[in-house]
Amino acid sequence: MSMIPYAKQSISEQDIEAVAKVLRSDFITQGPVVVQFEQAIAEYCGADYTIAVSHGTAALHLACLALDVGEGDSVWTSPNSFVASANCALYCGAKIDFIDIDPQTYNISMTQLKDKLKLAEQNNTLPKVLIPVHFSGQSCDMQAIKSLSQQYGFSIIEDAAHALGGEYQKTKIGSCHYSDISIMSFHPAKMITSGEGGMLLTNRQDLADSIEQLRSHGITRNPEQMKGASHGSWYYQQLDLGFNYRITDIQAALGLSQLQRLDDFVSQRRALAKHYNEKLQGLALTIPWQHPDTQSSWHLYVICLQLEHLNVGRKQIFDLLRQAGVGVHVHYIPIHTQPFYQEKGFKEGDFPASEAYYATALTLPLFAEMSVEQLDFIVDNLTKILHVNDGL
Structure with a gap:
């Protein structure tokens, strides 16, 4: 595949x-x-x-x-x-x-x-x-x-x-x-x-x-x-x-x-995000929270791994999913931790919430033409990895 x-x-x-x-x-x-x-x-x-x-x-x-x-x-x-x-x-x-x-x-x-x-x-x-x-x-x-x-x-x-x-x-x-x-x-x-x-x-x-x-x-x-x-x-x-x-x-x-197809793209992304939300319940992760004043376009679907409940790190989960054919990504490396910005005086610890988020964030595939079958494949592989390494 x-x-x-x-x-x-x-x-x-x-x-x-x-x-x-x-x-x-x-x-x-x-x-x-x-x-x-x-x-x-x-x-x-x-x-x-x-x-x-x-x-x-x-x-x-x-x-x-x-x-x-x-x-x-x-x-x-x-x-x-x-x-x-x-x-x-x-x-x-x-x-x-x-x-x-x-x-x-x-x-x-x-x-x-x-x-x-x-x-x-x-x-x-x-x-x-x-x-x-x-x-x-x-x-x-x-x-x-x-x-x-x-x-x-x-x-x-x-x-x-x-x-x-x-x-x-x-x-x-x-x-x-x-x-x-x-x-x-x-x-x-x-x-x-x-x-x-x-x-x-x-x-x-x-x-x-x-x-x-x-x-x-x-x-x-x-x-x-x-x-x-x-x-x-x-x-x-x-x-x-x-x-x-x-x-x-x-x-x-x-x-x-x-x-001309933007509204269809957004509708498809929202439906896929909803399906992710339903399928990911009960796993050692946090799904994206949505403020009631907003309706996201769902450019990205980012989960945060609850690493305190797992016997494996984010990098290992990332690599295992890639090996399974799931093109996960990470968004974003906090800008202030980049070497260029650290040379300007920023340092790790300056923005702890951003750094804590980055340490656990994992972007799952999401695009308008993604099928439910592909989404289920992604969730099934993620579920297997998390269950095998569940520290609970």
């Missing part, structure tokens, strides 16, 4: 034809399909402005730049994320810091955030931007975070790379109702894919204009934005130091086609 991957894209004949149509057209780089993809995401999420970019990391970088993050500024995020959530601040010359996670949701802890903000206010070290990460597709408590931002004066970038199709308080994640900017990722492991790609969403025109300009070398072709008169229809001006973070019509065509 071939390995069941932890994630897998679903590509249909409709997707292939959508890409082929662009390849037969006059535009394969920046053309009308990019705009169509942006408009479709805006309509789906309920945001006023959307800007498509080359990947989720580019989206995070541009979001920071649009909010004027720079030297002397501080950005806070979760240690339980991919390194891009923190790296984006460093790209801008800012300092990065972390807020420990809630042991139930694995998102940033509101208690820890409140305490850290109070102390930072006393020390005059408040962050310029907070980047809450919607881990595995479950939203952070955005209403509470927005309230704190109004009290302490920081901006909010939602890292919703996992969360397209999810909901918070019955509103689609990405609406930016409680944030300045939200970012999405279209990596093949995510909810929909454009091969590589990302999206920024905002309800502020000033931010949208800035992001659109920075996406393409800091250049504008809009005469109203130029300094001095335009020389003609060919003319452009570079107004800032931007980047080539553009996405192509080829990628946008795939993303636009995939978007």
